[in-house]
Amino acid sequence: MLPSIHREQALATTHNLGYPRIGAHRELKFALEKYWRGEASRAELTAVGTELRRRHLASQALLDQVPVGDFSFYDHVLDMSFTLGNVPQRARRPGSDALDEYFRVARGSAAHGDCACAAAGEMTKWFDTNYHYIVPEFSADTAFSLDASRLLSQLEEARQSGVRGRPVIIGPLTYLWLGKARDQSDRLALLPRLLPVYRELLRQLAAAGAEWVQVDEPALVTELDAGWRDACARAYEALGGCGVRLLLTTYFGELRENLPLACALPVDGLHIDAISARAEIAAAVRLLPADRILSLGVINGRNVWKTDLHATLEWLEPLHHLLGERLWLAPSCSLLHVPMDLAGEDRLDADIRYWLAFAVQKLEELQVLAGALNKGRAHVQEALVANNAAIARRRASARVHKPEVQQALRKLDASHARRVSRYAQRREKQAAALKLPLYPTTTIGSFPQTAAIREARRRLRRGDLGDDAYRLLMREEIARCVREQEALGLDVLVHGEAERNDMVEYFGQQLEGCAITEHGWVQSYGSRCVKPPLLYGDVRRPKAMTVDWMVYAQSLTEKPMKGMLTGPVTLLNWSFVRDDQPRAATCRQLALAVRQEVLDLERAGIRIIQIDEAALREGLPLRRSEWREYLRWAVEAFGIAAGGVRDDTQIHTHMCYSEFNDIVDAISALDADVITIETSRSNMELLDAFDSFEYPNAIGPGVYDIHSPNVPGRGQIVARMREAARRIPPARLWVNPDCGLKTRSWEEVRPALKNMVDAARELRGG
Ligand code: GLN
């Protein structure tokens, strides 16, 4: 029976904040890379863009409002820089057009003598996601000028497809917040210059027929000081009266102390991420003036699980009664952060597939929710029943809940997260066992992933190569890699990671409770995509994952062979994570699995084991007040993974970034015997952080920038290590590259490592 109230009920509007742009088959990636290699014309590239936008509009056509301008050839923040005319001078060349300049900022350009010309814009993480944006560059004399062409033409494109498009822009506050002033000047001082350009942009969009404009202000979910909050109020005072209605969007977290500010801004609507800020919605309803739209992000745009539609409706229905047509519904944030479509995931276990929703499915869920609110639940009953069944099945599944994992975890106490003895004692035992020279040399794990290796993996995937034949080929690669390292004279060898496609997926494939998709790509930056594993249930290691490979590698050399594992925090941070228990709990399960692998390696005679935590920093919460708690459980997870070994087994960890100042305490607490880090570009200055905290253990500051094709000279390496030795006692220094070598060629790697080994000899005084 359909209660009549629903027919009279004012309708809730559906909309979306942004769509994945890389293409269901990564069409944009391949088109870009072809264009960059000079194998495709400009026209071919832009045609792919046009076609993708057409398709993406079509798949959102059921929504009441569809975002436009969310498509990007590289990065939406860089797009905004170009829209605002904030283009670094070094990218400008006579005769080059905007797209040339755009890619020059995004990727840098080949150096021709003047190396400033070559510098790409700095890239950094987009809030707490794994997406990276190009940092806007400011200085005291930055001037802005409008180029609305991209947005205007995409708005027109949408109009021609019969879609009511809503341009998406980054708001002035967040735009300034995301950038960096190269001269340390105050970014906020640029606001008076910036606002007229925004006003003109809004006017032009209005003139072109836009009714609404979506203004993204995710900076509002971070801790803002009085200056920024005040700037926010001033900015939106200034943006009124341009002939368009503004939907101010926030996402990725709670607004907290910024909520009253956001609700008071003179805009026409406010979007709040009701997944991460559900608790604030009641307050928002109270604070928001009665003529404003409240848009609720009710579908998780950051994760891949089906929405519990029943529970969501229970919560939404009273809100809908209260707000009527002032209620808008959307995913929590842009769908940029989830894979595009479940269709095609045929190899995925049917059970797990049944629990998932990617971008396409999320918009379907949104339609169901809106249908239930606007027309009554009965109207979408079938969809609701199916959803209910999926939610119930997942909740009760034995694939999710494994008593033996819970039991094993309960047995862990604080002592499991600690090594037996303190570093000073371990150090002596390890020195006696390993007999390494001063300034020992090593690498970070991977060696070049050659065309032959990738081809073998392709053939294995296609079924053209059997498992045994593949293993044999990989063994040959490992043997070659060991021979090369012996010839170079490195002290601690690695097996080279030939058998691994990716440091997270490789382990994800072998762990129970974790599934790997075929096409679940998510953009990381530019044309780069990642395919995060799905951690769906209690994690268990059914059998050893790396031991055979390592034992084989060790059998080929007298030198110590370093075992190579990805740590629990990195496995967690680079995966989609189950939403039915805290991240910390999932991390502990991963830690236990890694611990078992570590112990198996030790038992098999591996004396040095590296546990990579490349993504430890990435998990830091947006708000500083939450860092402590995150670091507490992250450090504990690493401790569980590493803590079981004997004193004379040496644990390494590796982190490839160069910001440690604010987390040095946590890094010390990891208590790895050796940490290797990225330093070659920062001229060893970052070691100041370790120095001032008197970091007690050994450090390998990277001396070879593996992101560059340049081969570092021996003199350069010696100089860098001498610089390091001014801060850290030489007895605790290692010599190694910044990161793994898998993206480089042997032709680059060989001379670079030879110089590294020669440099170490020189440092030893030999
Ligand atoms: N061991 C990995 C490698 O060498 C580490 C990669 C990383 O830190 N991102 O490739």
Ligand code: ZN
């Ligand atoms: Zn690294």
